[in-house]
Amino acid sequence: MRKLKLVLATLISVLPFSFLRVTAYRILLGYKIVDAKLGFGTIIAVDDAEIGACQIGWGNLFTGPMKMTIGKGASIGHRNIFSCGYWTTRAEHAGANYARNLVIANDTLITSQHYIDVAGTFTIGAGSWIAGIGSQFWTHGAGILDRDIAIGENCYLGSAVRFAPGTSIGNNTLVAMGSVVTKKFKLENAMIGGVPAGVLKESFTWEQKAP
Numbered sequence: 627m628r629k630l631k632l633v634l635a636t637l638i639s640v641l642p643f644s645f646l647r648v649t650a651y652r653i654l655l656g657y658k659i660v661d662a663k664l665g666f667g668t669i670i671a672v673d674d675a676e677i678g679a680c681q682i683g684w685g686n687l688f689t690g691p692m693k694m695t696i697g698k699g700a701s702i703g704h705r706n707i708f709s710c711g712y713w714t715t716r717a718e719h720a721g722a723n724y725a726r727n728l729v730i731a732n733d734t735l736i737t738s739q740h741y742i743d744v745a746g747t748f749t750i751g752a753g754s755w756i757a758g759i760g761s762q763f764w765t766h767g768a769g770i771l772d773r774d775i776a777i778g779e780n781c782y783l784g785s786a787v788r789f790a791p792g793t794s795i796g797n798n799t800l801v802a803m804g805s806v807v808t809k810k811f812k813l814e815n816a817m818i819g820g821v822p823a824g825v826l827k828e829s830f831t832w833e834q835k836a837p
Contacts, residue, residue, distance in 0.1 A: 628671075628712060631655065632689065635671035639664075651675075662696075665704065670694075672710075673726075683738070691715050692726040692744045697752070700730050703738035710744040714766075724766070725774065746791065751779035758785020758803065767791050778814070782832045800832035 638650040647664045651657045657675040664670075665684035673691050678698035686702060688694060690710030696702075714724040728744045730736070731752040739759040742748050746765030750756065754777050761783060765773045772792035777783070781795055784803030794810045795818065801807065802819025811818055817827040 628691075632669070632671045635669045639667050639669045660698075678732070688728075690726070690744065692728055694728040694730075694744075696730045697732035697734070699733040700736075701734070702730075702736045705738055706736060706740050706742070708742045708744055714745050722771075731779070746773035746775070748775050750777040751781065751797065753779055754781040754783075756783045760786040761788070763789045765791050780833070798831065800830065802826065 634654060638647055638654065641647045641650060644663045648659050648662060651670060652659055657670065657677065659677045661679035662677045663681045665682055665686065667684050668682055668686040670688045672688055672694055674693040677696045680696050680698060680700035682702045683704040685705045688708045691712055691714065692710035694708070708728055710726045713719065714726060724745050725747040726744060727747040729747070729749040731750060733753045734750050735755040737757055737759065740756055740761045742763045743765050748763055748765055763775050765775055770791045774792065775789050776794040778795055778797035778799060780797055781799045783801045786804050787801050788806045790808045793807045795801065795807065796812050796814035798815045799811065800817045801823065802817065805819045805823040806821045808822040813825060813828065815829055815831060816825055817830045818824060819826050
């Protein structure tokens with residue numbers, strides 16, 4: 627069944643117009659899609675999808691036994707991978723309680739060529755940016771039980787950042803380029819950065835600093 631869904635989603639992704647792709651995903655795979663624009667070659671092969679009035683660019687891949695929600699006004703660039711492995715549904719992992727949940731809130735921006743693992747729950751709050759290219763977010767690992775990742779509202783993540791399982795950042799936080807986030811940061815209005823990331827500045831407003 628999952629192979630059939632992937633084949634069907636791949637065929638839908640190369641239909642010539644966005645409205646045809648949206649219609650086919652609604653009718654053939656049962657996704658709830660409202661006024662979204664889906665780029666050519668964007669494959670959506672998941673268990674359940676609710677997609678608001680957003681823009682998703684070309685060549686993105688959403689795959690695996692997960693639930694995904696994308697809010698209105700969200701913008702996703704091209705060639706991003708949002709993946710949940712089917713190994714999370716095997717009998718030997720039944721007690722692990724993998725959430726398999728992707729939540730992209732309203733008015734978010736995810737640029738291009740990022741990787742988001744959705745074995746656990748990945749949440750990005752309203753108005754936040756995953757900028758640049760090459761960032762990675764991991765919600766599983768050997769022996770890890772606290773695996774979910776939560777990004778607050780109105781945050782800015784620079785290029786090539788890494789988030790370990792069980793990490794989070796508060797609202798209005800900037801994460802410096804190349805940082806590795808390995809713990810929870812409850813502080814808001816801050817700049818964090820480094821390997822591993824620490825607090826670089828408090829009472830910081832990134833919107834006023836960005837070019």
